Amino acid sequence: MSWKTLSRILIGLAIPCVGVEGHPNDSGHKSREIVFPDIDGYHTMSTDLHIHTAFSDGSVWPDIRVKEGLRDQLDAIAITDHLEYQPHQDDIPHPDRNRAYEVAAAEVEEEELIVINGSEITRSMPPGHANAVFLDDANPLLKDDVREVFQEAESQGAFIFWNHPSWLNQADDGIPPFSDMHRDLIEDGLLHGIEVVNSKRYSKKALRIALDHDLTIMGTSDVHGLIDWDYDVHEGGHRPVTLVFAKDHSKEALKKALFDGRTVVWKDDLLVGRKEYLVPLIEESLQVTGASYIEDSSVLEFEIQNTTGHRFILQNASEYSLHHHAAVLTLEPYSKITLSLKTLDRLDRVQMPFTVANAVIAPETHARITLESSID
Ligand SMILES: [Zn+2]
Ligand SMILES: [Zn+2]
Structure with missing residues (x-):
């Protein structure tokens, strides 16, 4: 039994039938927690690794992202503000690209919620936008040459994934424009995953790319406003998440699992993932x-x-x-x-x-x- 399952039971014992927002269960109890069972040999960690704050073009301070993550009982979030796009900088000067992460991480103990330092590399297509997560220091990523940005992130051991590849602003037919640059980044070990789900979008072409090029299947909220408003949590909705199958409940194990491609994405009423993880997840569920x-x-x-x-x-x-x-x-x-x-x-x-x-x-x-x- 995972600690989250245990805590849910304990909460249920302590305050039965409290009207928390979300899905009704057998007892009439409602819950919004994003909790899936463990599978054989792995802990199932629920994560949202693409999140914005007022430090780039999001509408909220980083502490709100932590509080949203705790309400959803996520195991990990990554703060991934845009490196190159800061529309609030006249009001909130912030030359240090690690600052949003530091403010969020100071809000919570890692046992409650793992907060990961990330950045969104924000370029025209190709390669479009990409997230680098598990950064030590985001500031050295401020470089002109996009390939050097990916190399700097990789040198810090970051996990890097292609964001919203079917976003209409960069793919006007809604089909991910897979390019020679993407192929080179993958072959050189500089691109490790792809968002098959980004906010409300699901891309089966992105899933095809993930399977053909051995990329990790990712799903994220890319939230800029509030999770509750964007996903109608009061009506039983939920943010998209990546469920990650990790050896233990630690940041290091989470990172290893992402590099190894052990994920399933949950969006609305859809589950997407490699057969070897999705089938056991459903059979446990x-x-x-x-x-x-x-x-x-x-x-x-x-x-x-x-x-x-x-x-x-x-x-x-x-x-x-x-x-x-x-x-x-x-x-x-x-x-x-x-x-x-x-x-x-x-x-x-x-x-x-x-x-x-x-x-x-x-x-x-x-x-x-x-x-x-x-x-x-
Ligand atoms: Zn983006
Ligand atoms: Zn984004």
């Missing part, structure tokens, strides 16, 4: 909480609990037809569903394969999972 036959019949009641805030759209991929549902069904956040399977023979054990219509492992390719249980 959906727990079989009951499997027994109705009296002497061969109709099996199969109860599934959704332990997450994701709304799953499942398609029955088994040989069994269902007694009460059509083949496609929705499993609401933090809720249970009981399926009645016509197994014809009475079984000791059941395996139920599903296609998850709103979980993507490649363009137009959906995750396929199997839920398994012995039968009472």
Whole structure:
């Protein structure tokens, strides 16, 4: 059990049925926390690694970003103000490009929320915008030659990803303009990830680029205003996040996992990730909480609990037809569903394969999972 799961249980015990904003669960309790279960061998860390403040073109002071991150129970945020674009500089002079990070990091203990020093390299296409995160010192990145900026970030051990590659201002057909410069940056080890999701946008071409070039799949809010207003958190919405599968709950393990490509992105009702991480994440998220036959019949009641805030759209991929549902069904956040399977023979054990219509492992390719249980 992760410390976040434990803290959620403890909070639930201490103040049951308090009307926190977000999704309703079984008890009528609502929560906005972005918490997914751990998978075999890894801690699941929820992160938002693209965030702006008033130190570039954002509307809020860095402490608000920390408070938003704590409300969402994120494990890590990166402050990534633009290096080259500072529209508030007449009012807020800030020659030190590390300052927004320092103000945010001073707000919180690392055990509560990891705050990462980052910068958004803000250039025309190519290469467009890119985030360098886990910087030691952002100031040496102020260079004219864009390749030298990437090299400086890499020399500090930064993880670097291509931002909003389908942004219309830099891609007027909405298709990421993959260029020779991007190819060179990847081949030279200067570009490690790509935003498949940026704020409200999902790009399947970006997912294709990630899979073809072994880039880490990223999803971020790129928030400039307030998370609550941009994502209608009071109505159950949530910011896009990158779920990162780390060996332990530390900054170093998080960074290693990003370099190793161990991520899944969660945006609205969509999960996107490599099969080897997305399938186990879903199988951990959906727990079989009951499997027994109705009296002497061969109709099996199969109860599934959704332990997450994701709304799953499942398609029955088994040989069994269902007694009460059509083949496609929705499993609401933090809720249970009981399926009645016509197994014809009475079984000791059941395996139920599903296609998850709103979980993507490649363009137009959906995750396929199997839920398994012995039968009472
Ligand atoms: Zn940008
Ligand atoms: Zn940005």
